[in-house]
Amino acid sequence: MNPPVSCPLEQTENPPVQLAVDLAGLRLRNPVMPASGTFGYGEEFAPYVDLETLGAIVTKGISLRPKAGNPTPRLAETASGMLNAIGLQNVGVEAFARDKVPFLRQLQTPVIVNFFGNSLDEYEQVAARLAEIDRVDAVELNISCPNVKQGGIVFGTDPAAAAEVVGRVRRHLRVPLIVKLTPNVTDIGLMARAAEDAGADAISCINTLTGMAVDLQRRRLHLANKTGGLSGPAIKPVALRLVYQAVRAVSIPVIGIGGIASAEDALEFLLVGARAVQVGTANLVNPAVMGQIVSGMEAFCRERNIGDINDWIGSLQEE
């Protein structure tokens, strides 16, 4: 059977857009993945988005033991954003390996496991345990969650502490190590370099900005935890600036995160130099959003004759 005539012709005029990117040795079919904590363990979103069309899957943050998280209220809506103080509730690394990995194992899409600890030891123990699990294709080290009092906050705001935890975790891992930075610092470049020097293979930024909401009626803070993490479109300008700075501070790839809700938003982060992007809060508002971002990105490239997304990445014009 002959192929329809129009097909090869169309292909010459419209060659497929190359969206694949390389992230510290991990090949992603496109630069779009969920941000930790907004996509469950992947399964939850299977009805809304074909998981095989994503660049990667990033899990909810995992700790050594199951974690209850914070009391409620855990959420507050703010102007173009939201505060969350979930407090890193998760099933723990053993239940993750037992209950969640089997589903993930069926997928082609790379799996990135986000994790954290309450101490250096715990960080190491989780890393060691994750290293034993197949289908953990990369890990993302959360040194930045501002919600847990004994949690990442110390590691995430002090370069020396960050370097120590990165170095210690590094030893246990053969897969790429992504270090996720907090925006609540004076100099993101300093933190990014500290992570790079200690052995990080990539940087992801940003985590949430620390914020508060007030409940006037009750004369109280709205969140049981008092502070929460601000995410969503409200933080995009701050995230873009920090990603721009991080990209220029290190030579390892940077994953851009913060308020991405459309293909245009994602393309903005890539333009300032992010190798890939993570979509967080937008998943909660529109569970099908990542599929739309991937196809919007492809359409954008096609329209501008950008044959390979890598030609767009970092191609910002500056005088």
Add this chain to the structure above:
Amino acid sequence: MNPPVSCPLEQTENPPVQLAVDLAGLRLRNPVMPASGTFGYGEEFAPYVDLETLGAIVTKGISLRPKAGNPTPRLAETASGMLNAIGLQNVGVEAFARDKVPFLRQLQTPVIVNFFGNSLDEYEQVAARLAEIDRVDAVELNISCPNVKQGGIVFGTDPAAAAEVVGRVRRHLRVPLIVKLTPNVTDIGLMARAAEDAGADAISCINTLTGMAVDLQRRRLHLANKTGGLSGPAIKPVALRLVYQAVRAVSIPVIGIGGIASAEDALEFLLVGARAVQVGTANLVNPAVMGQIVSGMEAFCRERNIGDINDWIGSLQEE
């Protein structure tokens, strides 16, 4: 003539709400004032809001010499916020004294002059010149503007540098010295304490968060200055958290700023402990907003039987 019977009765049932606050010796008829740079030199807003109903007037930031500011584009709209990179364009302290003070002199409302310099010397010189002008009832020292490369950013993010500029300026002034802090730091408490120890009479926070916007069409950054200051409702949660922390770090009064657009917003900042508030971006969107905030605040207090706003300030319930 007898007064109408209902009048004294009504007064017993509804005594007037006391909105006046004391700010480092400066008596404000209510806690509501504009944020520097969003209210011109006062005159511009006279058609929209009765300047005599405000707690104070805060001028655009003044420097030693006239300042051109940044090239355009200087503005970008973001989700529930805006970026500005005006670059502190202003008429300079001499033209201020000559052209702007005469109008301000006619008012009862206290005048707070915001100022900055490009070096320690310049800071001192402006302060010295302002000290000579009557109707400068207080000054607000901007050590935090992120827009000017040689500008405040160094002073605003390093406690020692902040202490030095505050101390040097302090000597020249008899009027209250308010120090305005930037949010772009790891620990706002540290900065607030440094300012207090160096002689500040009050703290105002926050200035804008540093951000960026991308122009996809032109493959460029949207602002000619690359970065800009993020303001508006988007930043309110971050501002509330920082004000909460600053209030708990120092014993001098704190002025709350960031995304305030309604009486409720203002009452939230007062509740976490701000002695007064500044309204910025909201003036640009709704030039009559401060009048509405003052009357909304009064109505709120009346409804809850709060006879004196000072009873509300800092009355947050925490376990």
Add this chain to the structure above:
Amino acid sequence: MRDLETTVLYNRPLAGETWQLGLLAPDYDQLARPGQFVMLRLTAGSDPLLRRPFGIFRCRTLPPLCTGQASQPAVELLYKVVGRGTRLLSSLHSGDRVALLGPLGRGFDLTDCAPTALLVAGGIGVAPLYLLAEQLLRQGRQVRLLLGGRRRDDILAVTEFERLGVETYVATDDGSLGEQGLVTQVLERKLGRFPQASVFACGPMAMLRAVERLCRQAAVPLQVSLEALMACGVGACLGCVVPGQAHQEDQPDYRCTCKQGPVFDAQELLWPQEDSQ
């Protein structure tokens, strides 16, 4: 469950601050189970950012007469204007577009329902009970509806239920409709008359607590439909959790209201101790 860009068919005030919203929704009559809810996105902008959850009141087919065109399958919601999102919702016109995610969550379990079902609603809590009543009647159960509210305006949808053939009892705090008092007083009497009933309740937390106490004392099964702050509605954010029956500070047992609820068997949940009230 899926996300549907759809059209407002009608949006009209019902009583007091309560409105009735009809959305074009093919298949909802097939898909929606009693007690399920939807997440509505009200604006293309990002403020307000989050969707709003609403129980599914009923599914109907609008005759051509109403639509001016072909008959149209509609899902109907009842909502009360309480804040920004619902105020914005009340400003929508027929023809406007909204995004409708659903049907979501675990609805009422009808398998072991007793021959007599007592449905207890506080105010707008009546919304998810209509589909339930319909289905229970279809299964041959006797359905009685107990409606409570502060005043007359809080008592909603009585006509709709009566058209189904449901006996309705009303109590208001101010006596402006039905008897004066709490709906739980009515429940207590009914439980005396129907000691084997199954109870289904939706309403404010204070009411649900009182209903739970009564049902526990009477040893009758109770299912409650809860409300919680929600961001996603699909079990991803963990914002909407409630403590399960075994919950302890160091041995957490949190359930997602959106996915494991909004309907729970009362025994699954941790209820506050009597003396802590």
Add this chain to the structure above:
Amino acid sequence: MRDLETTVLYNRPLAGETWQLGLLAPDYDQLARPGQFVMLRLTAGSDPLLRRPFGIFRCRTLPPLCTGQASQPAVELLYKVVGRGTRLLSSLHSGDRVALLGPLGRGFDLTDCAPTALLVAGGIGVAPLYLLAEQLLRQGRQVRLLLGGRRRDDILAVTEFERLGVETYVATDDGSLGEQGLVTQVLERKLGRFPQASVFACGPMAMLRAVERLCRQAAVPLQVSLEALMACGVGACLGCVVPGQAHQEDQPDYRCTCKQGPVFDAQELLWPQEDSQ
């Protein structure tokens, strides 16, 4: 100038992406001077946050016939859907509420206008010229309108101007209406015929630059109405500045488009050098 919470009277598509918006606005017929603009607030929420600037097209009184009630004083705007704000604007219905700040800015200066006035508009730039034409005619000037655009859909309000008795010349890039070519070609011819004319122009920057060059060469007075990004519209934020004629990097001469403009005498402004084009 003041801020008015007001009501949409009508909002309808005109041609292509251009719409016509009527707002209830008592006094605008008294207040509005040709070339002034308004700042419209489109939403009670905070996204989009900023108001949008629009030139005042005309003021009219809607007869009872149109309103169903008493006659209503309206201000009319013409706008083109180009982004989020204008898209949102196009979704407003009659009866919806918006906030209207205005009239703002410095309009056209009519004092020394020559007997013949040439009005040059690019696309939607025609909006602020209608009031100008009306007033110039009232003062006994001859008014000719030169309209340019990419294609037919960009040529707006011709009927309205012709009803005033204004002679209109049209040029489009694709020749789909009027002659094919640039409106500046038309201007060049007209300047040949009316070497003493006064010129008034509004449109894209590239067009204004070409108009400025022609007028400078012909030594005729020119007033231009500029667009700039605006946050406040009242001279407070300094976001909308353009370099004035004396502007140098170290000796700044910035003017606010909102307050010292949007209409400027061409000689007040700094125009790029010929060779830098």
